[in-house]
Amino acid sequence: MEAIDQLKKDVLAANQELPKLGLVLYSWGNVSGIDRKRGIVVIKPVGIPYSQLTPDIMSVTDLKGNILSGPHNPSVDLPIHLELYHRFLEISAITHTHSTYATMWAQAQCAIPCYGTTHADYFYGEVPCTRSYKMEDTGPEFEAVTGKMIAEIFQNRDPLKVPGVLVADHGPFTWGDNPWDAVHKSAVLEEIAKVALGSLQLNPAKQSVPQFLLDRHFLRKHGENAYFENDDLGEKNG
Numbered sequence: 001m002e003a004i005d006q007l008k009k010d011v012l013a014a015n016q017e018l019p020k021l022g023l024v025l026y027s028w029g030n031v032s033g034i035d036r037k038r039g040i041v042v043i044k045p046v047g048i049p050y051s052q053l054t055p056d057i058m059s060v061t062d063l064k065g066n067i068l069s070g071p072h073n074p075s076v077d078l079p080i081h082l083e084l085y086h087r088f089l090e091i092s093a094i095t096h097t098h099s100t101y102a103t104m105w106a107q108a109q110c111a112i113p114c115y116g117t118t119h120a121d122y123f124y125g126e127v128p129c130t131r132s133y134k135m136e137d138t139g140p141e142f143e144a145v146t147g148k149m150i151a152e153i154f155q156n157r158d159p160l161k162v163p164g165v166l167v168a169d170h171g172p173f174t175w176g177d178n179p180w181d182a183v184h185k186s187a188v189l190e191e192i193a194k195v196a197l198g199s200l201q202l203n204p205a206k207q208s209v210p211q212f213l214l215d216r217h218f219l220r221k222h223g224e225n226a227y228f229e230n231d232d233l234g235e236k237n238g
């Protein structure tokens with residue numbers, strides 16, 4: 001049970017990072033984490049302000065969404081998180097926000113092209129946007145359908161190389177190795193979305209960076225021949 005207690009604390013603290021980083025208003029966002037060995041997911045309970053979260057009230061569920069502990073209902077986005085945990089076996093935590101710039105791109109239903117090296121350090125190519133919703137998507141399985149829409153657009157993508165997505169007309173989801181990592185990716189995605197919009201405003205003919213530059217930046221941090229630590233980014237990126 002100790003491991004679950006630690007996961008609850010980590011997911012709680014990661015949720016509390018969202019307002020500190022300016023990624024959410026009110027309770028418009030959530031972080032979850034999974035213990036794959038035990039098949040247990042911890043997620044923010046619905047509607048509770050981040051400041052009032054305690055380890056005891058974090059929602060704990062199995063992979064089918066059955067509540068194992070916690071006095072409140074889990075976030076309504078739980079089925080999206082579960083769908084992604086089923087589809088992307090390599091990920092261990094998920095963050096969802098309605099952060100302003102990423103949500104602008106999502107509402108415009110535009111993927112974010114890789115316009116520079118900050119983007120290329122984290123995402124190997126564009127941040128994709130799902131298809132738009134159809135009327136038949138909006139039944140009782142609405143949230144699970146959203147998860148399936150994300151999985152659809154990742155059929156030919158590696159979720160470890162592209163650790164985030166925009167859900168059309170909704171907002172961003174990101175994922176990572178642990179709750180902190182998933183939140184980190186959300187903060188980076190928001191910054192990338194902001195800078196990409198500015199780049200387009202200054203130069204409407206702006207193109208994605210060439211493949212060789214994308215390769216150089218992404219592959220120095222990820223994959224077999226990576227030589228670049230995350231912590232180096234602030235000092236050496238440029």
Ligand SMILES: [Zn+2]
Binds near residue numbers: 097098170171
């Ligand atoms: Zn949402």
